[in-house]
Amino acid sequence: MRDSQEIKKIADQYGTPTFIAWKNVIIENVRRFREVLCQYRGGSTLCYSAKTNPQVAILKMMAEQGISAAVCSVLDTTAAFRAGFSGERMIYVGLVKTDEGLEIAVKNNFRIINVESYDEVTRLAKIAEKHNKKVPVGIRLSFPSKTGIKSLLGVTYDRFGASVKSGEARSIAEFIVKNPHLVLEGLHCHTGSNQTNEKNYLIGINHLVDFMRYLKEKHNVSISILNIGGGIGVPTIRAYSLVNLGVNFLKNMIGRPLRHVSNLQFSLPAMMKRIIDHLHQTLDRHNLSHPHLMMEPGRALVGDGIDLVTRIVNEKRTEIRKWYMIDGGTNLLPALTLFSESHDITVITDNRDSTMEKLSVAGPLLYSADIVATNRFLPKARIGDLIVVHDVGAYCGSQSNQFLYPRAATILVSGNTSTVIQKRESVEDVLSRDL
Numbered sequence: 402m403r404d405s406q407e408i409k410k411i412a413d414q415y416g417t418p419t420f421i422a423w424k425n426v427i428i429e430n431v432r433r434f435r436e437v438l439c440q441y442r443g444g445s446t447l448c449y450s451a452k453t454n455p456q457v458a459i460l461k462m463m464a465e466q467g468i469s470a471a472v473c474s475v476l477d478t479t480a481a482f483r484a485g486f487s488g489e490r491m492i493y494v495g496l497v498k499t500d501e502g503l504e505i506a507v508k509n510n511f512r513i514i515n516v517e518s519y520d521e522v523t524r525l526a527k528i529a530e531k532h533n534k535k536v537p538v539g540i541r542l543s544f545p546s547k548t549g550i551k552s553l554l555g556v557t558y559d560r561f562g563a564s565v566k567s568g569e570a571r572s573i574a575e576f577i578v579k580n581p582h583l584v585l586e587g588l589h590c591h592t593g594s595n596q597t598n599e600k601n602y603l604i605g606i607n608h609l610v611d612f613m614r615y616l617k618e619k620h621n622v623s624i625s626i627l628n629i630g631g632g633i634g635v636p637t638i639r640a641y642s643l644v645n646l647g648v649n650f651l652k653n654m655i656g657r658p659l660r661h662v663s664n665l666q667f668s669l670p671a672m673m674k675r676i677i678d679h680l681h682q683t684l685d686r687h688n689l690s691h692p693h694l695m696m697e698p699g700r701a702l703v704g705d706g707i708d709l710v711t712r713i714v715n716e717k718r719t720e721i722r723k724w725y726m727i728d729g730g731t732n733l734l735p736a737l738t739l740f741s742e743s744h745d746i747t748v749i750t751d752n753r754d755s756t757m758e759k760l761s762v763a764g765p766l767l768y769s770a771d772i773v774a775t776n777r778f779l780p781k782a783r784i785g786d787l788i789v790v791h792d793v794g795a796y797c798g799s800q801s802n803q804f805l806y807p808r809a810a811t812i813l814v815s816g817n818t819s820t821v822i823q824k825r826e827s828v829e830d831v832l833s834r835d836l
């Protein structure tokens with residue numbers, strides 16, 4: 402757990418709600434990831450998935466560590482340039498690549514552009530021709546992914562990447578091979594987020610290697626870059642499973658503490674070793690040389706490196722439970738909406754009464770899903786005390802919105818110093834766009 406005195410000092414100095422980024426945690430995450438990637442025999446590049454948290458200061462930290470950046474829009478590309486990344490240290494991934502984005506990537510000699518569709522690759526070819534360049538291209542493959550009951554609700558992942566089964570991936574390959582301005586260098590997949598076991602990575606590797614063999618046999622192309630995506634989980638960020646949701650629904654009705662998800666324990670080195678061992682074995686079994694390995698994690702690098710400190714502004718006892726209302730909720734933590742993720746919270750209080758009580762915590766929005774925690778046992782709190790929501794570095798600041806409140810500031814703690822790396826938005830900032 403973080404130093405609560407330090408957090409209190411920051412809250413008093415800079416106000417709340419405020420994101421606090423811990424530089425030592427983020428740098429250690431990068432170091433650990435690079436260390437495990439070194440076990441791969443073909444050489445590797447670690448890319449930070451910029452969309453996870455594209456704040457310039459966070460990107461600068463990544464650039465200073467010597468890693469690369471995976472960008473997917475003009476906005477996060479511009480932030481990465483501003484942070485000091487050169488085009489050669491950037492890769493372009495993402496579902497929708499605009500002509501503007503492709504043009505920036507081509508002009509700045511991005512290391513690779515991973516295309517997702519036939520339409521996209523034809524637009525890329527025109528831009529490459531216009532600039533008279535030979536552009537390194539990868540194909541992101543999609544796999545028929547099962548998403549359980551969610552797919553019944555229409556949540557499926559089949560739109561990401563190019564399908565091998567439908568023939569889209571093969572048509573893209575054929576187009577690239579015949580085009581004088583494109584070079585087919587890579588294959589890419591991303592098999593999900595917050596994964597705490599290697600299962601999907603092994604499936605993804607099998608598909609990538611099968612397609613490598615197809616390209617060798619059909620077009621005599623040897624793939625030199627394999628990108629197995631991001632998606633490595635953070636043990637303290639729990640996603641709810643459907644079973645949990647069912648059990649919690651029933652427990653909620655009788656006011657019992659909610660259960661978090663299974664499988665909190667996993668070790669990054671052990672999981673990565675199994676992934677890399679599988680990759681070595683699969684390539685060796687097919688007599689393929691070992692291409693350069695890329696990974697593009699986001700959550701695993703910044704997820705547990707940022708907390709949100711909030712203040713209790715109101716308390717209320719209903720016939721069901723006791724609520725604390727805090728000054729920042731799912732407007733700043735959208736990843737928590739509708740029980741999609743659950744995070745640890747702590748109370749910082751001067752209250753000497755050490756009694757624990759069952760608390761539920763809601764944000765300030767006039768919106769039914771603005772719930773940060775339900776039925777947690779925490780030290781007795783009072784209005785004005787602080788509630789810290791931990792490990793919210795991934796997809797929270799970057800997806801914050803201005804529903805009823807301006808966005809929060811971010812403070813970076815490095816050793817004994819704290820610095821504002823993103824200013825608090827003012828009401829004027831928000832209204833300044835209205836004409």
Ligand SMILES: Cc1ncc(COP(=O)(O)O)c(C=O)c1O
Pocket residue numbers: 450453471494495591593594595630631632633697698699700701795
């Ligand atoms: C293509 C791609 N790469 C990398 C990532 C980063 O994933 P994570 O933050 O789970 O590591 C994502 C996230 O959705 C993605 O879509």
